[in-house]
Each structure stands twice: as structure tokens, then as C-alpha cells.
Amino acid sequence: MIAAEDFCAALDDRGFRFASGVPCSFFGGPIAHLSRSPGRYVPAANEGGALATAAGAALAGRRAYVMLQNSGLGNLINPLTSLVMTYRIPVLSFVSLRGWPDPAQDEPQHEVMGTKTVSLLETLGLPYWMLRADCDEAGLAEILTGVEKAVAAGEAPFVLVEKGSVGKCQTAATDEPERLDSRDAVQLVTELAGDSPIVATTGYTGRELFGVADRPANFYMQGSMGHAAAIALGVAMADPGRSVVVLDGDGAALMHMGTLSAIAEQAPGNLIHVVLDNGIHESTGGQSTTSSSTRLDEVAVASGYRTAARCRTLDEAREQFTAAQRSPGPHLLLIPTRPRTGPMPPRATSTHSPEEMRDRFAAALTATTSRA
Numbered sequence: 001m002i003a004a005e006d007f008c009a010a011l012d013d014r015g016f017r018f019a020s021g022v023p024c025s026f027f028g029g030p031i032a033h034l035s036r037s038p039g040r041y042v043p044a045a046n047e048g049g050a051l052a053t054a055a056g057a058a059l060a061g062r063r064a065y066v067m068l069q070n071s072g073l074g075n076l077i078n079p080l081t082s083l084v085m086t087y088r089i090p091v092l093s094f095v096s097l098r099g100w101p102d103p104a105q106d107e108p109q110h111e112v113m114g115t116k117t118v119s120l121l122e123t124l125g126l127p128y129w130m131l132r133a134d135c136d137e138a139g140l141a142e143i144l145t146g147v148e149k150a151v152a153a154g155e156a157p158f159v160l161v162e163k164g165s166v167g168k169c170q171t172a173a174t175d176e177p178e179r180l181d182s183r184d185a186v187q188l189v190t191e192l193a194g195d196s197p198i199v200a201t202t203g204y205t206g207r208e209l210f211g212v213a214d215r216p217a218n219f220y221m222q223g224s225m226g227h228a229a230a231i232a233l234g235v236a237m238a239d240p241g242r243s244v245v246v247l248d249g250d251g252a253a254l255m256h257m258g259t260l261s262a263i264a265e266q267a268p269g270n271l272i273h274v275v276l277d278n279g280i281h282e283s284t285g286g287q288s289t290t291s292s293s294t295r296l297d298e299v300a301v302a303s304g305y306r307t308a309a310r311c312r313t314l315d316e317a318r319e320q321f322t323a324a325q326r327s328p329g330p331h332l333l334l335i336p337t338r339p340r341t342g343p344m345p346p347r348a349t350s351t352h353s354p355e356e357m358r359d360r361f362a363a364a365l366t367a368t369t370s371r372a
């Protein structure tokens with residue numbers, strides 16, 4: 001394993017001083033280290049944005065790299081093929097390998113990408129190297145020498161990163177008692193939702209919902225980060241007579257923020273969008289999102305949501321949620337939450353396979369349909 005500081009220094013020494021990305025816990029160390037110095041790391045909304053930002057920096061003469069999880073390759077592939085490869089802008093990508101080498105050892109949503117990441121890069125004809133967990137600084141130096149040759153040739157090199165290759169780094173602890181406990185917020189939403197379907201975003205939020213009350217009408221997203229609200233839009237439009245709740249995260253909502261506009265344009269009166277805003281990607285280790293500079297409640301209103309409210313207390317959240325149930329939406333409730341403490345409940349996949357979740361959610365929708 002290479003220490004996070006040494007990983008960043010090795011890149012720095014070769015002139016790679018501009019970084020962007022979307023967190024994976026594998027890169028928690030380098031992201032925390034770079035984030036201590038302003039301007040060293042751009043927390044992108046999604047992986048495609050990270051690559052495009054790095055490409056812009058490369059056009060301006062900087063050596064740039066991105067860090068992402070292989071689940072985010074889907075978001076990256078469009079700017080990779082049509083920008084970076086087409087214009088031959090040499091940007092370096094570090095991609096963590098979830099679901100690899102044995103997908104059975106990881107969560108089900110990583111199975112497809114885990115087994116296909118290497119072949120995808122080979123299909124695209126991209127040069128790549130493997131950073132193994134037992135790789136030391138000399139091994140990294142050798143990889144970076146190869147990377148530099150690829151960059152000089154105008155190629156977009158990739159380094160695939162095995163779990164445990166790069167060390168962790170202390171993240172600054174935050175203590176924000178004025179924010180709500182996310183578990184209390186999830187509990188409240190579950191209580192008020194009655195038998196309405198709840199779509200929960202990927203990561204800790206879904207686990208928290210599973211821990212509070214596992215019910216067939218809960219759809220726990222595994223992966224597809226940023227798409228919870230879009231799923232809920234589809235569910236809401238399929239049966240306008242039934243209320244639908246989405247439990248989102250700030251990182252996830254920012255990742256595909258255009259969905260707010262799509263929701264507003266369709267204006268499903270039965271959609272309640274709850275965003276638990278802790279300001280961080282907590283599920284991957286607490287890296288900052290950009291929600292401190294973007295008020296998602298105001299974005300929702302500007303996008304065309306019927307109402308949006310910032311709820312600072314549980315009473316406010318109760319009042320706003322109940323009001324949202326009584327009047328046509330779409331409505332957004334932004335709940336500032338503090339970082340979670342204590343043990344997390346297990347993942348829903350500890351009990352239900354993805355197919356089971358699909359079937360029981362679909363059956364719950366059929367059972368509670370308002371359609372004749």
C-alpha cells in the first residue's frame with residue numbers, strides 16, 4: 001500500500017497537479033489530502049464532469065487526472081470517447097475496481113462493471129496499468145513512467161486501482177449539532193408516508209431506511225447514483241393518484257441535477273422529494289459535496305417545483321411533509337443532517353436480492369394502485 005501523501009506527491013513530481021473526481025472510498029486518502037489545499041481538487045458533480053474539467057485544464061497546459069469508481073465509468077464514457085479521445089486530450093484516469101477480482105465478494109451492483117472494466121478499456125483501445133494492493137512507491141513510479149509516455153503520445157491512460165492500494169488520510173471531523181440526525185428524519189418520513197412507495201438513494205440512506213422499517217414498498221437503490229428522483233418520477237407518473245416519496249442525498253441529487261427540471265416540467269402532483277443534505281459523500285468516507293454553495297431547495301423552486309422548504313427541526317419537517325401530502329406537488333423538502341454516528345444498519349442486500357426487491361416493490365405498487 002502507498003500512503004495517500006506519497007501517491008499525491010508522486011503525481012505532483014511529474015507535474016500532475018490538477019485533480020478532479022467523484023469519490024470512491026478507495027480514494028478517500030488522496031481526496032482528503034488534496035482537499036486541504038484550495039484549488040488542488042475539484043469535487044465534480046459526476047464522473048463525466050470530472051473528466052471534462054480535467055480536459056479543460058489539460059487544454060490550458062496543465063497535467064490533469066481524475067479519480068473515480070468503476071461504477072462511474074458509465075458517466076465518463078461519453079466525454080471520454082467524444083471529447084478526450086476524439087480531440088486527443090491526454091487526461092489520466094484512476095479507476096477503482098469494485099466487484100473485482102471476485103464479484104461475489106462485493107455488492108451485486110458492482111458485478112457487471114467489476115467483470116467488464118478491463119474489457120471495456122480494451123474494447124476502446126485505451127492504454128491501462130494495474131495498481132495492485134502490494135505495489136510500493138517504486139511500482140507506482142514505473143506505472144507513471146508508462147503513463148507519461150502515453151500522455152506524450154496524446155493518449156488517455158488509465159490506472160485501475162485495486163482495493164487497499166492507497167492509504168487513508170484523516171478527514172476533518174465536523175460537529176454540527178444544529179443539523180438533524182438523518183435516522184430521525186428517515187424515521188419521520190417513513191411514519192408519515194403511510195403505505196406510499198419510498199425510493200431511497202444509494203449508500204447509507206437506503207441502509208438507514210432498511211434499518212428503520214423494511215417494507216415491500218421501499219425501493220433501495222444499489223448503485224445508479226443520482227437517479228432515485230428519476231425512478232420516483234416514473235413511479236409517480238404511472239399512477240398519479242398515489243403519493244410517491246424519494247429519499248435523496250445531496251451528492252446524489254447534485255450528480256444528475258437536471259432531473260429536478262425534468263420533474264418540474266412533468267409536474268407530478270404526487271411526488272415528494274426529500275433531500276438529506278449532510279454536505280458530504282458520507283457513504284464513501286465523508287468527502288465534501290458542493291451543496292454548501294448550492295441551495296438545492298432554491299434550485300428546486302427555480303426549476304419549477306411547486307414548493308420547496310428547508311426544514312431545520314423535526315417539527316418543521318413533519319409540518320412540511322404533511323402539507324406536501326395535502327397539496328399538489330412536486331414538492332421538495334431539504335433537511336440539513338449531520339454526519340451519522342454509531343453503527344450503520346446492514347445493506348438491504350443482506351436480506352433481499354435485487355430481483356426480490358424489484359418483485360416485492362412491484363407487487364406493493366400493484367396492491368396499492370389507485371387505478372381501477
Ligand SMILES: Cc1ncc(C[n+]2csc(CCOP(=O)(O)OP(=O)(O)O)c2C)c(N)n1
Pocket residue numbers: 022023024069071072073075201202203204205223224225248249250251252253278280281282283284289
Ligand atoms: C456513478 C457513481 N459514482 C460514485 C459512486 C460511489 N458512491 C456511492 S454512495 C456515494 C456518496 C453519495 O453521497 P450522498 O448522495 O450525498 O449521500 P450520503 O452518502 O452522504 O448519504 C458515492 C460517491 C457510485 N455508487 N456511483
